[in-house]
Amino acid sequence: MKRRIHNIACIGAGYVGGPTMAVIADRCPDISVTVIDLNEDRIAAWNSEALPVYEPGLDEVVRRTRGRNLRFITQREGAAAVAAADAVFISVNTPTKTQGSGAGKASDLSYVEACARYIAEHAKGHTIVIEKSTMPVRAADTIKRILATTPHGGTFDVLSNPEFLAEGTAIRDLEQPDRVLIGGETPAAVDALAEVYAHWVPDQAILRTGLWSAELSKLAANAFLAQRVSSINAISALCEVTGAQVEEVAKVLGTDTRIGPKFLKASVGYGGSCFKKDLLSLVYLCEFYGLTEPAAYWQSVQDLNEWQKRRFAQMAAAHARKHGGIVAVLGLAFKKNTNDFRESPAIDICNHLLAAGVRLRLQDERVDPAAFRATLADEAKTGFAFFTDIEDAARGAGAILILTEWDSYAGLDWVKIAAAAEPGVAIFDGRKVADQVSAKKAGLPVFVVGQGESVPS
Ligand code: UDX
Numbered sequence: 001m002k003r004r005i006h007n008i009a010c011i012g013a014g015y016v017g018g019p020t021m022a023v024i025a026d027r028c029p030d031i032s033v034t035v036i037d038l039n040e041d042r043i044a045a046w047n048s049e050a051l052p053v054y055e056p057g058l059d060e061v062v063r064r065t066r067g068r069n070l071r072f073i074t075q076r077e078g079a080a081a082v083a084a085a086d087a088v089f090i091s092v093n094t095p096t097k098t099q100g101s102g103a104g105k106a107s108d109l110s111y112v113e114a115c116a117r118y119i120a121e122h123a124k125g126h127t128i129v130i131e132k133s134t135m136p137v138r139a140a141d142t143i144k145r146i147l148a149t150t151p152h153g154g155t156f157d158v159l160s161n162p163e164f165l166a167e168g169t170a171i172r173d174l175e176q177p178d179r180v181l182i183g184g185e186t187p188a189a190v191d192a193l194a195e196v197y198a199h200w201v202p203d204q205a206i207l208r209t210g211l212w213s214a215e216l217s218k219l220a221a222n223a224f225l226a227q228r229v230s231s232i233n234a235i236s237a238l239c240e241v242t243g244a245q246v247e248e249v250a251k252v253l254g255t256d257t258r259i260g261p262k263f264l265k266a267s268v269g270y271g272g273s274c275f276k277k278d279l280l281s282l283v284y285l286c287e288f289y290g291l292t293e294p295a296a297y298w299q300s301v302q303d304l305n306e307w308q309k310r311r312f313a314q315m316a317a318a319h320a321r322k323h324g325g326i327v328a329v330l331g332l333a334f335k336k337n338t339n340d341f342r343e344s345p346a347i348d349i350c351n352h353l354l355a356a357g358v359r360l361r362l363q364d365e366r367v368d369p370a371a372f373r374a375t376l377a378d379e380a381k382t383g384f385a386f387f388t389d390i391e392d393a394a395r396g397a398g399a400i401l402i403l404t405e406w407d408s409y410a411g412l413d414w415v416k417i418a419a420a421a422e423p424g425v426a427i428f429d430g431r432k433v434a435d436q437v438s439a440k441k442a443g444l445p446v447f448v449v450g451q452g453e454s455v456p457s
């Protein structure tokens with residue numbers, strides 16, 4: 001039987017659910033979209049002028065659609081929206097488990113299970129339930145089992161439709177996706193969801209697979225991307241000791257069409273809410289199925305990332321301790337154009353520095369200081385302070401670290417900044433954004449990750 005989706009509900013108004021639903025509403029004026037979240041403050045923010053997520057282009061999309069065919073409501077008000085929905089997306093967080101079996105590695109599906117119970121309780125008629133959150137392979141089985149407990153005799157299809165958007169470019173990624181992946185067992189349900197995306201995505205970019213392949217593809221895609229960053233970071237360390245330049249090496253690698261040019265930027269390590277969580281989830285799955293060597297392989301990608309952050313922090317701490325013991329940290333977000341700092345390398349690097357007895361002066365143009373403060377393992381909270389102005393942040397610093405590639409850092413006037421800092425100050429550029437000419441004019445040594453012979457003494 002052909003199914004059509006006229007009404008969509010989405011549980012979870014986070015970094016993924018909010019922007020994804022806004023773009024669906026924008027591109028499908030004939031579909032009514034309701035985003036539901038437990039967190040009432042978050043819903044209030046989605047209904048205000050100050051959206052809870054910063055993404056270039058998001059404000060405009062929400063302005064066009066909110067009150068037209070897009071609305072944000074709390075879970076308390078959500079029952080009718082689920083009852084009316086032909087399709088319900090589950091887009092809640094799936095963090096790493098902190099207790100029970102698989103703690104520290106496996107994904108915690110308790111929020112997903114709570115959503116499935118909520119849908120089972122309120123859905124009416126036939127409902128397509130769509131996994132948007134990243135799930136371990138065969139999570140759909142768990143969802144199906146819960147949906148089967150529905151008291152209303154409703155029927156369900158479960159699809160996997162993982163999101164590949166990257167933060168900072170979410171709207172562009174949603175509007176022009178490389179591909180949309182739909183995994184499912186019932187062709188009519190897969191077709192109905194494909195028809196939603198077909199409003200703006202070319203048919204050849206809509207990939208259809210089995211459920212388990214779709215679930216695994218999302219984990220594998222993030223693992224492959226993380227692996228590329230760890231690979232180039234492993235090479236970056238070798239560049240530093242041999243005098244090679246990682247940027248040149250990356251360029252050579254990238255011109256091989258089999259390798260391709262993207263995701264070859266050496267850095268202070270990857271961050272973000274997904275790579276570590278999904279790698280660990282993959283490691284756990286391998287272990288669960290007794291695949292010891294594959295588990296160790298994927299674990300090593302994460303281990304290399306931890307090492308990269310640690311060695312950067314150690315270099316900076318060693319220099320700062322010789323020059324007054326103060327470090328300015330420019331950039332706390334896990335990448336530019338987002339206010340998100342989940343798993344940001346800045347967190348671990350700051351904590352390594354604090355543990356080394358260094359005092360920190362922190363600056364970021366988007367990250368909320370009060371929220372970032374909570375990630376720092378400094379009980380008295382006296383070892384660090386936040387500044388909005390970069391020169392203020394650099395005052396008295398013996399080392400200035402750049403941890404996020406904000407465009408504003410490319411145009412810094414290093415002569416002015418050097419005047420505010422401690423004599424002997426050096427720049428530790430973890431993103432290769434600092435203007436080396438200006439830094440040279442200011443007499444500042446610059447250490448750039450992966451740039452041979454740049455380590456300041
Ligand atoms: C998403 C995916 O869901 C995750 O699996 C993927 O790996 C990364 O992207 P994200 O949108 O970034 O997560 O998460 P977050 O910004 O934390 O948003 C989740 C939202 O779900 C929160 O607003 C939270 O309040 C809400 N939520 C959580 C519910 O509404 N109900 C719940 O039961 C649990």
Ligand code: UDX
Nearest residue numbers: 163164165166167263264265267270271272274334335
């Ligand atoms: C990632 C995936 O790209 C996306 O498809 C998935 O849906 C969610 O996870 P995101 O975490 O938002 O997206 O950002 P991404 O652009 O992938 O960057 C992740 C981290 O890797 C950042 O800290 C970034 O700075 C770092 N990175 C990326 C590098 O260090 N070097 C690179 O070459 C690329």
